[in-house]
Amino acid sequence: MKTNWISGLLAAAALLAAGQANAWDATAVDRDGGRAYIRTNVDTAEEAQRLALEDCNAKGAGRCQLVGTPGMGRATVAVVGEGGLGVGWDKNPDIAAQAALVQCAKHGGTHCLIADAAWDEGTTWSAIAMSGGEVQIGLSKTAAGAEAEALKSCRAKAAAPTHCALPPHGEARMGHLFYAYAIGKRKFAIEADPDREAARTSAMEACAAQSGSDAATCVIRDVVETVAPAPMPPAMEKIIAEARNNASKISSVRATTVRSVSAVSTSCISKCVSGDCISKFSDGHTARWQAPFVQDPVSHEWVWDTRGCGA
Structure with missing residues (x-):
């Protein structure tokens, strides 16, 4: 599916790259x-x-x-x-x-x-931002988010970040796409299509149409695939x-877990430093105790287990 999307005068060495994917x-x-x-x-x-x-x-x-x-x-x-x-x-x-x-x-x-x-x-949406011939792709869950990510990536990586802008006819697009970048002696073109070869063909055709007598100099510089949204x-x-x-x-x-923890937490107040704990109980007395060093069941890191008032 030919898009005739973005083409123009080549002002700098170009880079087509996907920004950070969102969602x-x-x-x-x-x-x-x-x-x-x-x-x-x-x-x-x-x-x-x-x-x-x-x-x-x-x-x-x-x-x-x-x-x-x-x-x-x-x-x-x-x-x-x-x-x-x-x-x-x-x-x-x-x-x-x-x-x-x-x-x-x-x-x-x-x-x-x-x-x-x-x-x-x-990711669902993609958009591009340009500075001269440098191009960056932004990905997001929304069209506005993709455009913002493209501008952010361009300003971070372009040689002339203050010139970064969204192309006038380069609206954000939804879905899984291939962005093909064709470069000639003076001109370039970027085309997007769900099919890799169709994107490459469209980019070459757009570059050649812009280049006139220099059409033979057009070559594919890069092809970038966006992240496809994954339906449930x-x-x-x-x-x-x-x-x-x-x-x-x-x-x-x-509920049993919460009741158990609440009963413990209201019976004492503990202060611990590297497993060395002092607990003050509701009746006023205090007790010093050593917390066990255990492996956390979720993070798998070894930690001091300071629960239980030393019980």
Whole structure:
């Protein structure tokens, strides 16, 4: 499908590159409440992490922390059991669910059940920004976001960042595309198409049409593929339905966990330095104790377990 999209006078050596892809997911867990808080389809990794942690701190029962690494176009599945919590990530929802179940059981959980699940679709829109003959591609969940990312990438990488601008006829586009860049002696052309060869052909034709007697100098300089959005697969729909069906069973596990933690937290106030703890109890007496050094069941890092007032 020929687009006759962008062509012009070659002012500098060109670079066609994809900017950072958007639509991120992130997960925070509340160990005391036994729950995961998942955010998906967020424009930046940092924002996804911030929102997941905010959700956990606002709705959770106690210790919240981020787990895993932000990603996109994948499933996130959280599993809760009596005494354990596991989170798994993968583009294959069944693999993510299995990984979460294994982690729950591995770290002491019994009767582990799928509790929360979410799908991140990945990038949808793309746009380009130019400075002379230098070109950058921006990717995002929205047209405006893609344009903003393209400008941001251009200003960070172009030789003349103050000249970065969106081309007059280079509107943001939705979906999986190939951007082909053809360069001649004096002219260049950029074309986008869902088919790689069609994009290359269109770019060469546009460059040749612009170049006149120099048409023979046109060559393909680069072809960049955008990230395709990933629709939710049927397997993910089944996992989400399973999480809903498990809600009543899991609520009792979570409630027991929260009541247990609340009883401990109200019975003493502890101050700890590198596992050396002093707890002051409600009746006024104090006790010094050494916290155990344990492996965190979700992050797998070794930490001082300062819960329990030394009990």
